[in-house]
Amino acid sequence: MPTRVLLRDVALHLNDRDEVAVALRPLPAGTLIDLGPGPGPGTEPLTLPADIPRSHKFALAAIAAGAQVHKYGQPIGRATAYIAAGEHVHSQNLGMDDTSRAHEFGTSRTELAVPSEPMPTFLGYPRADGRAGTRNFVGILTSVNCSATAANLIAEAFRGFALDEFENVDGVMALTHQSGCGLVPTSEGAQVLLRTLRGYAAHPNFGGLLVVGLGCEMVPVESLVTGYDLPTDTLVSTMNIQGEGGVRATVKEGIARIRAMLPELNKRTRIPISVSELVLGLNCGGSDGFSGITANPALGVASDLLVAYGATSVLAETPEVFGAEHLLTSRAVSPAVGQRLLDRIEWWQGYAKQGGGSLDNNPSPGNKAGGLTTILEKSLGAVAKAGQADLSAVYEYAERITERGLVFMDTPGYDPVSVTGIIAGGATVVCFTTGRGSVFGSKPTPSIKLATNSETFNRMPDDMDLNAGRIVDGTASLAEVGAEIFDLIIRVASGEQTVSEELGVGQEEFIPWQFGTVT
Structure with missing residues (x-):
């Protein structure tokens, strides 16, 4: 005798408009599914002709080739072949639906109910620009890939027990990337990179910032910390490898500069913030x-x-x-x-x-x-x-x-x-x-x-x-x-x-x- 189960016990039928249900667990071939009374694509029991994996879809009724298939009450594609009731609905029989969608503006706006409870707070770090941090990191920002190794070596010096005496500092991290030179400075790609690096430099989760460059790149170190709204309480230091005399000298000096920041950053404590x-x-x-x-x-x-x-x-x-x-x-x-x-x-x-x-x-x-x-x-x-x-x-x-x-x-x-x-x-x-x-x-x-x-x-x-x-x-x-x-x-x-x-x-x-x- 095949196993007989109720649809609601083994699958989710998310919307009355949907021709498919989503299996809550693996369903073996031969399972007899009672669709139950009420609205839906059909009420006759169906037998699964093949195994249905967990979280996959199966048809609740026959679907004609070319017909739209719905989930969440919305079209998710068109049947590329006839789909029998109970059949697994996936890449073998469901394809893209290129039908144009109607785009309306502001027709489904929702005024969210303001909770009656008092405004909750979190314990965060207030920043000078009015924003609030959830962490207190030192960032080592690189202007070019050429300074990535030096930045990583500096960050390595602060792993493990190195920050134990600075309990209010969450860590020191290097932000390295694969670009910064060989770019057309006015190009969209260069502007996106500059915007990204500046966004991290100004991030409220960075209390301190060491910016490391090579010295001849198209994205100069100074451009990452000047000319825009960097929080005035961010401790900032800049350096470049050519000016410091090479990688070894840069790493040694970079470690010293971050160590000098740590006592001040450790004075910063979390306070209740909305x-x-x-x-x-x-x-x-x-x-x-x-x-x-x-x-x-x-x-x-x-x-x-x-x-x-x-x-x-x-x-x-x-x-x-x-x-x-x-x-x-x-x-x-x-x-x-x-x-x-x-x-x-x-x-x-x-x-x-x-x-x-x-x-x-x-x-x-x-x-x-x-x-x-x-x-x-x-x-x-x-x-x-x-x-x-x-x-x-x-x-x-x-x-x-x-x-x-x-x-x-x-x-x-x-x-x-x-x-x-x-x-x-x-x-x-x-x-x-x-x-x-x-x-x-x-x-x-x-x-x-x-x-x-x-x-x-x-x-x-x-x-x-x-x-x-x-x-x-x-x-x-x-x-x-x-x-x-x-x-x-x-x-x-x-x-x-x-x-x-x-x-x-x-x-x-x-x-x-x-x-x-x-x-």
Whole structure:
């Protein structure tokens, strides 16, 4: 006798409009599924003709070839062949839907309810420019790749027990990159690099800054710390290898200069600061079929709470909102904000075409193994991180974020490049959702890892901060997990270490976006 189960016990049917359901656990071929009474694509029992992996989709009724297929109540593609009821719906029978989407501006705006509780606070570092830090780091910023080795050697001197007597200093980190010379100074690529480096130099999580150059590069050391709003209480020292007499002399002098900063930086202590001063970066990597059901919407709940309190939340990864951008433009505070997002989408379509690809080349192999089939499906789940708040602004990569509320930053989908831009813009906490199991970190900003499913959380406990998979396990609600994420954000902003910080992850993930002419 085949196993007979109720749909609600083994799968999620997310919207009455959906022709598919998402398996909560592996379902073997021959399983008889009772769809139950009520609305839906059908009520007759169906038999699975093949195994359905966990977090993958299967059809609840027959789908004609060429028909739109829906998930979350939105189109995620078109059937490339006839799909029988119970059949696995994935790359073998579901393809891209190029139907144009209607883009409306401001038609779905939401006035978030201001919580009745008193304004929460976190323990942070007030900065002279009015912003608030969640960490107190010394950064070694390199103007060119030629000074990367010297910067790393200087930072190495402060690992281990070297900072034990300076309990209020979170660490010394080198920010090295692969550029800084061979650029056309007026090019877009050079300007993006300069904006990124300046954004890190001015970041509220850096109390001290040592800028190291070679001495003959196109991005001179002085350009990173002059001519823009660097906090006046940032301790700054600049040097170049040619002027110091070589790498050995530079490393020796650099260590001495940082040691001279440490007593002053150690005097800085955390004080209660309103959560309205937090800037939360939203990112995802290694997504799966549960991402848009558990961790992403739960993070959206936490994001909305912060925005309701007057804080800032930053959505990014432009290629991974493609196909769901209409959900954001309808929440734009003005037509200009909505159009700016569409302009960035259009730019990306041209950029991808120049490289011989297209935006629907996404998802990645790992995403597909996790049950995501098209970029439309992936994007619909990704934008759930942004909750329901209105879209108040759209920023260029690494541009200083000044608006409060939910904002968008144009970044690639590649995790370290994306988060580098968000942090350069001013993010002081990052929440990173993952289904497959990303090991990402992001110094000097703490990165909170949210697992989308319990299997990944239990398999990689040393790399995950919170298990949102309990939502599909039935042991916690979306609202409960969202509230837990909100509380965790406050604790981490107040100094609690994330798992990536405990492991020392985050220095190598500083990767500015590189493009443009190299000479």
